[in-house]
Amino acid sequence: MSKVVFEGVTKRFGDVTAVDSLDLHIDDGEFVVLLGPSGCGKTTALRMVAGLEEITDGTLRIGDTVVNDMEPRDRNISMVFQSYALYPHMTVAKNIESPLMVRSFDVGEGDHRKLSKAERSERITEAARTLGLDTLLDRKPAALSGGQRQRVALARAIVSRPAAFLMDEPLSNLDAKLRAATRVELVELHRKLATTFIYVTHDQVEAMTMADRVAIIADGRLQQVGAPREVYERPANLFVARFIGSPPMNTFTATVAANGASGGVDTGAGILPLGATTGPLSAGEQVVVGIRPEHVTIGDGPLEVSVRAVEWLGHERLLICELGDTQLNVRQVSGDAEIPVGATLRIGVDPAHVMVFDPTSGELR
Template sequence: MASIEFVRVTKQFEKNVVIKDLDLKIEDGKFTVLVGPSGCGKTTLLRMIAGIDPQSSGSVLINGKDVTRIAPGQRGVAMVFQNYAIYPTMSVRENIEFGLKNNKVPKAERTELVETISATVGLAEYLDRKPSTLSGGQRQRVALARAMVKKPSVFLMDEPLSNLDAKLRVQMRIELIELHKKLGTTFVYVTHDQVEAMSMADTIVLMNKGTIQQEAPPDVMYRQPNNLFTAQFIGVPPMNVGELGRGGVKFGFRPESAELTHEHSGLHYAARGRIITREMLGSETIYQVRCGQHAFMIKCVEDRFTVDQDVHLGVAADKLVFFEADGSRISTEHALFKDHLEALRGIPHGA
């Protein structure tokens, strides 16, 4: 196992600065997920850890040791790519032991390692088959097994599930969580899918434009977003945000925090609206409600309303958050919070 630390790291391609003066510590043995929109710098961080694309300045430390001048193959890390990168002409066994052969590992040791690892990832009965005969999930397991036989201190995964269908992605997420528990190794996982991040991570590092927006466990990031970007990136549907109408300040609430009723609810934020869309998803229904200039997404357990129906929307005071014009969240301890809370009560909202 190993911790990873970035110390004032900058990465630029020619004149384009992708990451500037970044500091980050990834804890030993944790499942850390780097998430953010395309081009935010998350894969660049992963490749710097691997040594594939070294940083322009600053230091990358693995287990406290600066690895800047250490070759990728000597860093004790293994990388699993989006496209699997397995050899189609080799059997599953040959793919898994390929690196071991190159490193002159004795045959008996290779055989034991391959059989042990393949059993761990559920490939024992497929060792003599070619990749073309395997499903997408099985090919992903081959890539994982090939990384595991190296016994790395760090697993790096670059969107490894993005080529799988939705159902298989869910299954593989569960398998990766269980694999991490078995191995106890440091996992660093890159994705643009915040559902993957929320479901798998011990710690999420949310990035945008080369900057860390927030670093926290999934539940903390969801309930206590540092800023407007985090609030609207994390969560499905994302947090509802409306204009307070004073100096660019915005108010927000999660879709499940609102109540829809036929009559006025008496809750702190109250608005009249009309159902614009309805998505019945089985265990829950998501409504889009138009309230004056705002359109809010509301998540309900009960399927009680229809499109074009007039409703009342209410949100309790403790479910509301406020953001400054620059996007930073206003603390509930700040005097301005109560001021904004009272201002929101006094504003007429409705269709």
């Protein structure tokens, strides 16, 4: 078990800055998800921890050791890749055993050596039990389902009892149902192992459901790090606000009313009051307003919208509305009275849930 600390860690490939001065402190035993769109630098950040990518600038620590120049095999880290190729000619047991064959392990009292057959066998049994593979140890990968293969890849990663466990989109080859089930298994695995997990994904649902903390990255830069609830309720900027949440947050431009923040914002289709947490704003200033679809209340309030389309999602409906010349999506629970397309509605938003962002920097005001 180890903490993992990035201090100003940068990785450049020629002109491309894949990871830009990353500062991130991951606690011992924490489950942190690196979340961001394709190409934002997630895999590169993970590969630097594993020692598969040289660090251009900054300091990376595992535990209290600076590992910038440490060989991958000396780091005691396991990584599961998106394409977790198993050895097809080997049984499940042999696949799980494979990392134990290639290097020495710290076996206590300063002793560092290759494990004996009995020690390896004990570890295979333990890893297989942890992942529910006990009865499959003699099978070859071809005779396993996708989910079982995925679990073999995880067992192979935990068998070396790593100080930290790195996963790069390990669920992307699974169908939606299996992905949801495996998410729960991963959270349980983390609880059982009590080891540091660093998990990379572009899927905000995976991040929000599994992480102790989510680190949101865009263009190689860390945007915000916090507990799922924190980044959802108080996104640091527009990127985070729009990336997290499904359906996404409504965002549109508005003008600060004549008497500043206390007067609310003029949406062009009514004045919307702001909550006490909004910072000072100048009258007439342009801002970007953010409202989550579930925070809109129907039937009363200062704004008028017209319903352009209705999406029925089973447990809820999403009303696609027009607010002046912008779109505003409104969530409505399915039990409530149905609203026809073309209807005109009065809507309101609890001022505490109206977010205001700077249109230039994107920062929350």
